[in-house]
Each structure stands twice: as structure tokens, then as C-alpha cells.
Amino acid sequence: MILxxxxxxxxxxxxxxxxxxxxxxxxxxCPATIYKYFRDKEEMVRALVEQDIxxxxxxxxxxxxxxxxxxxxxxxxxxxxDMGLMQPNHYRLMFMTPLLPNDDPLYxxxxxxxxxxxxxxxxxxxxxxxxxAVFKPALNDAEWIAQTLxxxxxGVIALHxxxxxxxTVEWRPVRERAIFMHELMLQGMLTEAHREDLPxxxxxxxxQPA
Amino acid sequence: MILxxxxxxxxxxxxxxxxxxxxxxxxxxCPATIYKYFRDKEEMVRALVEQDIxxxxxxxxxxxxxxxxxxxxxxxxxxxxDMGLMQPNHYRLMFMTPLLPNDDPLYxxxxxxxxxxxxxxxxxxxxxxxxxAVFKPALNDAEWIAQTLxxxxxGVIALHxxxxxxxTVEWRPVRERAIFMHELMLQGMLTEAHREDLPxxxxxxxxQPA
DNA sequence: TACTATAGTAAACACCGTTCACATTGTGAC
DNA sequence: GTCACAATGTGAACGGTGTTTACTATAGTA
Numbered sequence: 001m002i003l004x005x006x007x008x009x010x011x012x013x014x015x016x017x018x019x020x021x022x023x024x025x026x027x028x029x030c031p032a033t034i035y036k037y038f039r040d041k042e043e044m045v046r047a048l049v050e051q052d053i054x055x056x057x058x059x060x061x062x063x064x065x066x067x068x069x070x071x072x073x074x075x076x077x078x079x080x081x082d083m084g085l086m087q088p089n090h091y092r093l094m095f096m097t098p099l100l101p102n103d104d105p106l107y108x109x110x111x112x113x114x115x116x117x118x119x120x121x122x123x124x125x126x127x128x129x130x131x132x133a134v135f136k137p138a139l140n141d142a143e144w145i146a147q148t149l150x151x152x153x154x155g156v157i158a159l160h161x162x163x164x165x166x167x168t169v170e171w172r173p174v175r176e177r178a179i180f181m182h183e184l185m186l187q188g189m190l191t192e193a194h195r196e197d198l199p200x201x202x203x204x205x206x207x208q209p210a
Numbered sequence: 211m212i213l214x215x216x217x218x219x220x221x222x223x224x225x226x227x228x229x230x231x232x233x234x235x236x237x238x239x240c241p242a243t244i245y246k247y248f249r250d251k252e253e254m255v256r257a258l259v260e261q262d263i264x265x266x267x268x269x270x271x272x273x274x275x276x277x278x279x280x281x282x283x284x285x286x287x288x289x290x291x292d293m294g295l296m297q298p299n300h301y302r303l304m305f306m307t308p309l310l311p312n313d314d315p316l317y318x319x320x321x322x323x324x325x326x327x328x329x330x331x332x333x334x335x336x337x338x339x340x341x342x343a344v345f346k347p348a349l350n351d352a353e354w355i356a357q358t359l360x361x362x363x364x365g366v367i368a369l370h371x372x373x374x375x376x377x378t379v380e381w382r383p384v385r386e387r388a389i390f391m392h393e394l395m396l397q398g399m400l401t402e403a404h405r406e407d408l409p410x411x412x413x414x415x416x417x418q419p420a
Numbered sequence: 421t422a423c424t425a426t427a428g429t430a431a432a433c434a435c436c437g438t439t440c441a442c443a444t445t446g447t448g449a450c
Numbered sequence: 451g452t453c454a455c456a457a458t459g460t461g462a463a464c465g466g467t468g469t470t471t472a473c474t475a476t477a478g479t480a
Contacts, residue, residue: 029427029428029429030428030429030430032428032429032430032431033427033428033429036426036427036428
């Protein structure tokens with residue numbers, strides 16, 4: 001109930017609105033009660049973040065049905081972009097807010113399992129691509145590739161969330177830029193053979209601004 | 211004095227340490243005095259951010275001395291990476307924290323001038339590259355290119371600041387990843403002719419983890 | 421029935437951003 | 451010189467925050 005109320009507050013009223021007293025009010029409990037379940041506010045927020053990261057699995061799972069590893073990789077990227085742009089409050093909480101690392105061993109075990117951890121799942125997709133020889137042979141470290149692809153998409157989304165309202169920059173459409181970034185990175189990583197599959201995006205034909 | 215004290219607090223004690231009372235204590239004034247100079251705390255922080263963004267110019271200016279536009283672009287990237295990794299607290303404040311846009315016309319004018327705005331300067335370097343026919347011909351929008359390059363580097367740095375201590379991910383060295391990202395994006399954007407200039411980084415020979 | 425762990429509470433504490441009425445100081449006009 | 455006035459700084463307070471402590475009521479178990 002606590003986490004449910006906190007999640008609603010995050011989604012509806014934004015980042016700063018999540019206050020222990022408001023959460024307590026929402027579930028009609030006393031603020032002090034929350035301390036029976038969490039050591040402090042940060043631990044509560046972290047529990048919420050972990051739940052939400054776990055929930056990402058449902059969003060990514062359909063990508064696994066695609067035929068080729070490369071298709072799965074692309075589908076993963078699109079899902080990630082959609083998630084970030086459609087739920088900016090959750091995104092900010094999950095990926096833009098430094099939190100102390102969780103030392104709960106049960107949590108670590110969960111994160112280590114590709115069946116329950118979305119990053120782990122992404123990592124296996126990348127490994128499938130490596131095994132399928134879609135990447136240049138020198139690129140044989142799944143962590144390296146996964147972290148790079150993740151960072152690229154994160155950069156577009158996070159910059160948009162943090163500075164997208166800064167009017168001194170003539171921002172181009174964010175979704176198009178995110179997809180462009182994805183294809184741009186893939187182009188540099190794929191072998192000649194698989195580069196043929198690239199849509200015209202990277203050539204710059206598709207996403208020219210007006 | 212106020213901004214100076216606030217900047218010191220950010221740098222030394224981190225993000226949450228910046229409190230009006232601590233700033234007031236540091237300059238031996240009463241908290242209420244700050245309100246004679248800033249409408250509220252957010253306006254104070256925004257003024258600090260703007261000062262710091264302005265100060266970035268000094269860091270980037272040496273890059274303009276490089277001979278070719280492409281060299282300037284590369285040098286810009288390296289400086290940006292160094293800045294982000296060496297001053298994570300400032301970086302977080304400047305580029306990872308959503309602030310209300312500033313409607314001060316004097317500020318806007320300053321941001322519009324490439325001589326005083328670092329993004330504007332970056333934009334002119336990108337435009338120089340376009341004029342030099344370094345990029346694929348279809349990539350002819352400086353804003354599009356600049357925002358993409360910025361986002362790529364930002365992604366590596368921001369993800370590292372926010373989740374770098376998350377031990378469930380086997381992070382690869384962040385500086386190497388940032389440089390890899392930079393070269394990866396360039397490789398996808400440059401013409402065949404200029405791609406020869408690419409260091410071996412992108413091929414994956416240099417940055418293989420142990 | 422007695423004991424104990426659990427779930428929840430009321431009240432307080434220190435700190436936060438913010439406001440307001442009030443001193444103090446310096447400046448320019450007459 | 452002095453009067454008016456704006457600028458600068460202060461002390462005390464207000465409501466809100468995370469957090470702690472002492473306390474009550476309840477449920478389950480020996």
C-alpha cells in the first residue's frame with residue numbers, strides 16, 4: 001500500500017510531491033508508521049524503484065518474440081525509448097536520481113537473473129547478437145556493447161527530461177533523435193553484411209527537420 | 211558572495227548540502243538576506259548554474275585553436291567528457307536537474323551569442339564541419355548533429371553519475387566508454403573520406419576490457 | 421492466562437524554505 | 451544640517467519536512 005501510494009504520487013504530482021506525510025495521508029496512516037516498514041525515506045524510494053525496474057520486464061518481454069537477435073535488439077531499443085518518453089517521472093526516478101546501492105542479497109540475486117532483471121535480459125539479447133556474428137568481430141564484450149547502447153538512448157531521453165524546456169536550444173523532435181541515435185550506434189557496430197539492413201534513417205533522408 | 215558560497219557547498223558537500231541556511235552561515239549573513247537578492251532558492255540555483263555554464267567557455271575555448279574543424283569537434287568532445295567526469299556535482303546540477311526556464315531577456319541574449327554561450331560555440335564548430343563537407347551530405351542540420359553528439363556523451367556521463375555505484379551492473383571503464391561513444395557516433399556521421407581519420411577505437415582493438 | 425511480537429499512534433525534535441515587521445545605514449534634496 | 455527615502459540586513463515566526471521516542475492496542479502463542 002505504501003509503495004502503491006508513493007507511485008501514484010510520483011506519477012500524478014511529480015517528483016517533489018512525494019512526501020512521507022502525503023504518502024501516509026493517502027493510505028490514511030500516521031507518518032511514523034512508514035518507519036515500521038522502511039528504515040528511512042530513501043529505502044522506501046529505492047524499494048519503489050526496484051519494483052518499477054522489475055515491472056519493465058513486462059514491457060520488454062514481447063521483444064523476445066522477434067525472429068532474429070538483431071530484430072530483438074532493435075525492438076528493445078524502441079520499447080526503451082517509448083518507456084522513457086511516456087513516463088518521464090518514473091524515468092527520472094529510476095535512471096536520473098543517484099541512490100545508495102542496495103546491499104540486500106535477495107535483491108542482488110534477483111538482478112543477476114535474466115529472467116527477472118531487464119538489464120540482464122538486454123544483456124542476453126546482446127550476447128545473442130554476438131553469437132550471431134552481427135557485430136564486428138572485435139566487439140565481443142556484451143557488457144561493453146550493452147552499456148554503450150543503453151547510454152546512447154539514455155542520453156537523448158535524460159537530456160530531454162532535464163533540459164527539454166530550455167528554450168535557448170532549438171530542440172529537434174526528441175523521438176526521432178532517439179531512433180536516429182539507436183541506428184547511428186548500430187551502424188558503427190554492425191558488420192558490413194548486417195549494415196545493409198539499416199533503414200534509411202542514418203543516411204539522414206528520413207529525419208530531416210523542416 | 212552568495213553564489214560563491216553556494217558553489218563551494220555543491221562542490222565539497224554534494225548536492226543535498228546546499229541549503230539556504232548553510233549558504234547564509236558561510237557568508238555570515240542571515241538567511242532572510244538572500245531573499246533581497248533572489249526571489250527564491252530556485253532562482254539562486256539557476257543563477258549559479260548560468261554562471262557555471264558561462265564558465266565552461268574557458269574550458270572549451272582552447273579547442274578552437276585546433277587546425278581542422280573535425281579536430282576542433284573532437285577536442286570539444288574530450289573537454290566535455292573531462293569536465294563531466296571531474297566535476298560530477300556541477301555536472302549533475304547543470305545538466306541532470308530540471309529547472310524552470312529563465313525568462314530574463316538579458317540571459318537569453320547571452321545564450322544566443324556563440325561568443326558567450328558554450329552550446330552556441332559548439333554549434334558553430336559543427337557548422338564549420340558541415341561547411342567543410344566532413345559529414346555525409348544528408349546531414350546538413352547543425353542543431354540535429356550537435357544535439358545528437360551532445361546526447362551521446364551526456365548519456366555515458368549521466369548514467370555513470372546516477373547509477374555508477376550500482377554494483378549489479380559490471381560497469382566498464384567510463385572514460386573509455388565515453389570516448390568510444392564519441393568515435394562511434396562520428397563514424398556513422400562522417401563521409402568515407404574522413405572516416406579514415408578514425409582511430410582504431412571504433413574497431414574495438416583499443417578498448418577491450420581485460 | 422500470561423507473555424511477547426506486531427501494528428499503529430501522538431507528540432516532539434531539528435531542520436528546511438519563506439515571510440514579515442523592524443532596525444540600520446547610506447544618499448540626495450532642500 | 452536635516453529630512454525623506456531607498457537599500458541592506460536582522461530576529462522571530464510560520465508551515466512543512468524527515469525522523470525519533472514513548473506509548474497503546476491488538477494478535478498469536480506458550
